[in-house]
Amino acid sequence: MFHTKFGFLIDKLIFLLCLGQATSAIAQDTVADFRERLLALREAPLLGARGDSHAAFDLRCIPPGGVAPQSQMPNLLPRRTLPGPGASRTQRGLGATRDCHHGLLSDVASEDAPVAARHQLETQADADTAANVNVSRTGPISGYMDFHFNNVQHQDPMLDFHRFVLLFNHSFSDRVRFVAELELEHAVVSGETEGELELEQAYIDFLISRPFNARAGMILAPVGVINERHEPPVFHGVERPSVETVIIPTTWFGAGAGVHGELRGGLRYRAYAMETLDASGFSAEEGLRGGRQKGAKSNAKHVAGTGRLEYVGTPGLVLGTSIWSGDTGFAFPRVDTSVTMTEFDGRYRAGELDVRGLYAHAFLDGMAELNRAVQRIVGVNPNVAEQIRGFYLEGSYFVLPYPAPRELAAFVRYENFDTQYRMPDGFDPIPAFDRDSWSFGITYFPDPDVAVKVDYTVLRSQSDVIPAPNSFNIGLGWWF
Amino acid sequence: MVVLMPIGRLLIVGLVTCGALATTTRPGAEPAADRVVTIVAERFRFTPSEVRVPLGTTLELRIRSDDTMHGFRIVGGNVNILVPKRRQGEAVVRFDATDVGRYEFECSRLCGAGHNFMRGAIVVYEDDEGSGP
Numbered sequence: 001m002f003h004t005k006f007g008f009l010i011d012k013l014i015f016l017l018c019l020g021q022a023t024s025a026i027a028q029d030t031v032a033d034f035r036e037r038l039l040a041l042r043e044a045p046l047l048g049a050r051g052d053s054h055a056a057f058d059l060r061c062i063p064p065g066g067v068a069p070q071s072q073m074p075n076l077l078p079r080r081t082l083p084g085p086g087a088s089r090t091q092r093g094l095g096a097t098r099d100c101h102h103g104l105l106s107d108v109a110s111e112d113a114p115v116a117a118r119h120q121l122e123t124q125a126d127a128d129t130a131a132n133v134n135v136s137r138t139g140p141i142s143g144y145m146d147f148h149f150n151n152v153q154h155q156d157p158m159l160d161f162h163r164f165v166l167l168f169n170h171s172f173s174d175r176v177r178f179v180a181e182l183e184l185e186h187a188v189v190s191g192e193t194e195g196e197l198e199l200e201q202a203y204i205d206f207l208i209s210r211p212f213n214a215r216a217g218m219i220l221a222p223v224g225v226i227n228e229r230h231e232p233p234v235f236h237g238v239e240r241p242s243v244e245t246v247i248i249p250t251t252w253f254g255a256g257a258g259v260h261g262e263l264r265g266g267l268r269y270r271a272y273a274m275e276t277l278d279a280s281g282f283s284a285e286e287g288l289r290g291g292r293q294k295g296a297k298s299n300a301k302h303v304a305g306t307g308r309l310e311y312v313g314t315p316g317l318v319l320g321t322s323i324w325s326g327d328t329g330f331a332f333p334r335v336d337t338s339v340t341m342t343e344f345d346g347r348y349r350a351g352e353l354d355v356r357g358l359y360a361h362a363f364l365d366g367m368a369e370l371n372r373a374v375q376r377i378v379g380v381n382p383n384v385a386e387q388i389r390g391f392y393l394e395g396s397y398f399v400l401p402y403p404a405p406r407e408l409a410a411f412v413r414y415e416n417f418d419t420q421y422r423m424p425d426g427f428d429p430i431p432a433f434d435r436d437s438w439s440f441g442i443t444y445f446p447d448p449d450v451a452v453k454v455d456y457t458v459l460r461s462q463s464d465v466i467p468a469p470n471s472f473n474i475g476l477g478w479w480f
Numbered sequence: 481m482v483v484l485m486p487i488g489r490l491l492i493v494g495l496v497t498c499g500a501l502a503t504t505t506r507p508g509a510e511p512a513a514d515r516v517v518t519i520v521a522e523r524f525r526f527t528p529s530e531v532r533v534p535l536g537t538t539l540e541l542r543i544r545s546d547d548t549m550h551g552f553r554i555v556g557g558n559v560n561i562l563v564p565k566r567r568q569g570e571a572v573v574r575f576d577a578t579d580v581g582r583y584e585f586e587c588s589r590l591c592g593a594g595h596n597f598m599r600g601a602i603v604v605y606e607d608d609e610g611s612g613p
Contacts, residue, residue, distance in 0.1 A: 167590060207599075210600075229523055229592070229594065230593070234592075262597075264530075268597070315527045318525075403567040403568055404565075404566075404567070404568075448545075448567070449565065
């Protein structure tokens with residue numbers, strides 16, 4: 001233990017010397033001041049920026065008076081990191097960045113240290129954390145990526161960098177926090193591609209108490225399993241479950257505000273008012289998916305209400321139910337439409353076995369009028385149903401339950417989903433949209449945050465005319 | 481400057497070594513905890529998320545992750561540590577329940593979209609209050 005600690009300190013000292021500050025500090029400072037600096041240097045790297053707030057972030061590397069002001073005078077050099085009382089503070093912050101690469105700070109020592117060594121960190125992190133309560137600080141950038149190879153029957157195989165997502169966060173204080181998720185889908189955004197750049201989340205949390213907190217901004221609808229928990233290493237299968245794509249339009253996000261918290265007995269809730277769906281975007285094949293307004297000048301004539309209640313009080317078990325309800329008709333005058341979706345889900349993990357299931361059912365009112373209105377204007381009947389529903393069951397098992405890189409899970413999933421479950425009077429269902437599928441495959445984890453996925457999906461429909469294509473998929477997803 | 485550098489290195493190493501010896505806590509030297517609780521961290525919850533102990537208890541929390549690396553921070557307190565990734569060990573926190581009250585903890589490492597949901601509490605109650613507040 002002592003040797004480990006001693007090694008850390010030597011590294012810090014070498015870094016200090018590399019900065020070229022140590023020698024001048026010895027020469028100029030009093031012993032007391034110098035010791036104070038050494039203590040600060042010794043403590044700072046114990047909490048890395050990859051962990052929480054690094055000293056460099058807490059200090060923001062900006063000394064008092066050291067921020068470069070805007071200059072309106074040509075040829076006048078701006079002030080930069082002025083010397084003075086703030087300078088040593090800044091250097092201390094910067095000096096803490098013993099490991100700095102790719103612009104992200106991390107404390108390799110603490111992340112790689114053996115478990116026994118971690119025990120020490122708690123006692124030595126005190127000064128940093130206690131001093132930084134309610135200090136405004138920006139966290140490190142996190143994110144996840146999803147890279148796919150899809151080989152769908154009767155189609156050319158495809159390589160797709162499906163998702164490139166960056167997460168940002170900032171704490172104004174312990175109680176006021178900002179989180180954002182910026183997503184680039186399909187690599188390129190242009191008029192000729194399917195790429196999209198989306199602000200999927202950007203909200204401020206007002207953390208008032210454990211049972212009652214408020215949130216506002218661009219938020220996720222708290223519906224289903226994947227919508228709020230969609231990092232690639234946390235679900236099996238290259239593609240997200242079809243039920244959570246065409247029945248629950250994941251990723252379902254929009255502008256809104258609401259409350260969330262945890263009650264006694266392991267109950268948690270979310271309740272939001274958020275932008276509604278635009279019924280003119282509903283379709284026979286993908287249900288509600290095309291109706292998401294995505295916070296882009298969303299029509300706010302109507303507001304939807306959504307909520308989720310879940311039980312998380314037993315280790316390994318999560319039971320949840322969600323509801324979303326709102327008026328959706330504003331694109332066509334005199335066509336009043338509305339949607340109410342209910343959903344139930346559960347997940348249980350016992351040892352290496354993980355079982356999960358979900359059932360979602362949406363009731364769409366006014367679809368007959370909507371179908372007629374769209375047909376009058378566009379000339380094509382969208383044939384939107386008045387009920388859509390789907391469910392899935394999935395089981396997975398860690399067949400190699402060893403620390404990475406020897407961690408491997410196998411899974412199988414059955415899905416049944418119908419976007420034409422009940423049709424309005426005068427409209428007939430299209431059998432091709434009454435589908436079910438079997439997916440089976442493996443997920444290999446070279447690291448718990450990196451998932452290599454291989455699966456095969458057998459898709460079937462009730463249509464005798466239009467074949468449902470099977471698919472072979474390989475995916476690489478990671479979180480950092 | 482050049483002459484001072486080797487002396488400076490020795491001085492720094494000496495001072496820092498003294499400092500390290502003064503602050504390092506040897507796990508083996510700690511008294512046994514009155515109560516040990518294992519907490520599982522995963523996106524986006526701690527289970528159990530509430531731990532109740534009577535006043536005067538020395539509590540040891542053993543926190544392990546079922547997925548990515550999380551953080552464990554007692555809000556306003558003096559604990560903030562990393563929780564290793566799945567199957568890579570556990571973090572250990574000792575908590576001396578010296579004052580009655582609620583001590584909230586949270587994940588201190590951004591772990592995904594629901595990061596802010598990862599919160600919990602240690603409740604310290606008077607022994608004669610039964611199950612506590």
